[in-house]
Amino acid sequence: MAARPDPIGPQVAPEGRGRDAATRLALAFLAVATLAALLAPVLPIPGYAQMGFPRLAEPSAAHWLGTDQFGRDILARIVYAIRTSLWVSLIGVATSAMIGVPLGLVCGYRGGAIDGIAMRALDALLAFPSLLLAIGISAVMGPGAVSAALALGIVGVPQMARIVRASTMVEAASQYVDAARSIGASAGAIMLRHVLPNVAGPIAVQAALFFAVAVLTEASLSFLGLGVQVPVPSLGSMLYEARQFLGTAPWFALAPGAAITLLVLAVNVVADALRDRLDPAR
Amino acid sequence: MGQFALRRLLDAIPVLLAVSLLIFAGLRLAPGDPAEMLAGPDPSPATIAAIRETLGLDRGIAVQFALWLRAAASGDLGLSLVNGLPVGELLLDRMGPTLELALAGMAASLALGFAMGLAAGLAPGSATDRTISALASLGLATPKFWTGILLIIVFGLEARLFPVAGRADYADGVGEALRSLFLPAMTLAIANGPIIARFLRNGVVEMSRSDHVRTAMAKGLPRRQVVTGYILRNALVPVVTVSGLILGNLVGGTALVEIVFSWPGLGSLLINAIANRDYSVVQGVMLVVVAGFLATSLLVDILYGFLDPRIRHGRAP
Numbered sequence: 001m002a003a004r005p006d007p008i009g010p011q012v013a014p015e016g017r018g019r020d021a022a023t024r025l026a027l028a029f030l031a032v033a034t035l036a037a038l039l040a041p042v043l044p045i046p047g048y049a050q051m052g053f054p055r056l057a058e059p060s061a062a063h064w065l066g067t068d069q070f071g072r073d074i075l076a077r078i079v080y081a082i083r084t085s086l087w088v089s090l091i092g093v094a095t096s097a098m099i100g101v102p103l104g105l106v107c108g109y110r111g112g113a114i115d116g117i118a119m120r121a122l123d124a125l126l127a128f129p130s131l132l133l134a135i136g137i138s139a140v141m142g143p144g145a146v147s148a149a150l151a152l153g154i155v156g157v158p159q160m161a162r163i164v165r166a167s168t169m170v171e172a173a174s175q176y177v178d179a180a181r182s183i184g185a186s187a188g189a190i191m192l193r194h195v196l197p198n199v200a201g202p203i204a205v206q207a208a209l210f211f212a213v214a215v216l217t218e219a220s221l222s223f224l225g226l227g228v229q230v231p232v233p234s235l236g237s238m239l240y241e242a243r244q245f246l247g248t249a250p251w252f253a254l255a256p257g258a259a260i261t262l263l264v265l266a267v268n269v270v271a272d273a274l275r276d277r278l279d280p281a282r
Numbered sequence: 283m284g285q286f287a288l289r290r291l292l293d294a295i296p297v298l299l300a301v302s303l304l305i306f307a308g309l310r311l312a313p314g315d316p317a318e319m320l321a322g323p324d325p326s327p328a329t330i331a332a333i334r335e336t337l338g339l340d341r342g343i344a345v346q347f348a349l350w351l352r353a354a355a356s357g358d359l360g361l362s363l364v365n366g367l368p369v370g371e372l373l374l375d376r377m378g379p380t381l382e383l384a385l386a387g388m389a390a391s392l393a394l395g396f397a398m399g400l401a402a403g404l405a406p407g408s409a410t411d412r413t414i415s416a417l418a419s420l421g422l423a424t425p426k427f428w429t430g431i432l433l434i435i436v437f438g439l440e441a442r443l444f445p446v447a448g449r450a451d452y453a454d455g456v457g458e459a460l461r462s463l464f465l466p467a468m469t470l471a472i473a474n475g476p477i478i479a480r481f482l483r484n485g486v487v488e489m490s491r492s493d494h495v496r497t498a499m500a501k502g503l504p505r506r507q508v509v510t511g512y513i514l515r516n517a518l519v520p521v522v523t524v525s526g527l528i529l530g531n532l533v534g535g536t537a538l539v540e541i542v543f544s545w546p547g548l549g550s551l552l553i554n555a556i557a558n559r560d561y562s563v564v565q566g567v568m569l570v571v572v573a574g575f576l577a578t579s580l581l582v583d584i585l586y587g588f589l590d591p592r593i594r595h596g597r598a599p
Contacts, residue, residue: 127575
């Protein structure tokens, strides 16, 4: 198979000050979103399942983003939905790293039959379009937040493992690893103490890039009814509900979609900046 | 060239086998017993046992896989657990609309990607370049299903230019059919065009700076000829790869757009089958889509070897 180009693509954003400002803006947005998501229960907003407001009301001073078909405050539901989105994505990224990093380290350092078998298995996973793989895993495990998070984790394993493997192969051929080996350090110790810290940069960049993919995929899964289940809100399922009221309450569909887009955009901008800083070779 | 294509084809076979094993094993782990589902409400144990026997569920798992694989290879993908129809027929009904949408989406993505990528790449650093780059980042971050919803609100409900849902058949008028295809295809273009644009833009910028292009300019070739003959031809190689990936993903990735626009394709069939726990249909759709994805990557690999002879001779840069 031909080498897969990075789906996020090569950099096109202009260099220099405009770029730094964009990065700072993205970081600020992510900080606010994370803080709001963490503090949701103590913020002066209604609960996500609290009904009883007028139904499908337009945005107003009382309900900044309007209300949904059950008379629930949309702003409150968005804050809780961002909470869902962030933690599901975080667990997804963590899972992909917990499986992908050790796999990549061992394959890259040892090579040979283990490497061959593991890489063929990853090829089989890569043969699935990524959303289809996530859909399949969620279907097998039954819909829910936990299966969505695990599905994201598995989807992220092949790329994480490949990146760690490639970087490890470079490090394993270096002199300091030779030196460690010659003083009798065990393979495990070399991988953990010498190789891992030196491949941390590419791992961080891949984790950040995959976080954006995870947010988008989580939203897609819940739009398809395979993510977190009612009444807990998620940005994707809110959009699915809003779809029925496009004629009467078009604003309902605006905020959840904008929230997904801004989250993904902000994470991408931060990930690009991280890549420029940690991985200047690319 | 033939040898290169054959080698690629042989490489794809073990991957396809591994994929079928994953799909088969994955769905055996899924909750729910297909025999109980087919038996209807309150079946007797004897009925369930009889159904298990007809489905071969009482045999060993390896035998089941072998039987399933042999049947699948001859086009028999079993019966739907919900309505008892042959899965192969269900898939055939839905394949046309999905392929139609995927190809239209691909064409629209290429048109949008080329327009954006060329405009940006031929004037690097300009205001146009920066605007296009910002738009591309935005397009990449926007979920397809939201783009679709926004297009429905603006062009369907407000402007009333296009139908908001469903697929019109070509038998009932080509114009109507194309109109129903327009918004779903545009949704795919907005999601995928920016990827093509980025690769093309960077390829064009890189090529414009290369020595052979400078030589061509210096010897006074017309700009149009330099752009098409010298810059584009070389900038196209990565674009072909990424376009192939996009096309492969489109075959399986139209699901979200199909749901938004109530498009009767494989994706909506898959999502309904999951909701109904119709695992034989889920299995069939997955297998067909992944096979389509692999076939597309194979075609792209071969095309790639054709465009860049270094690759087919194993001297990839």
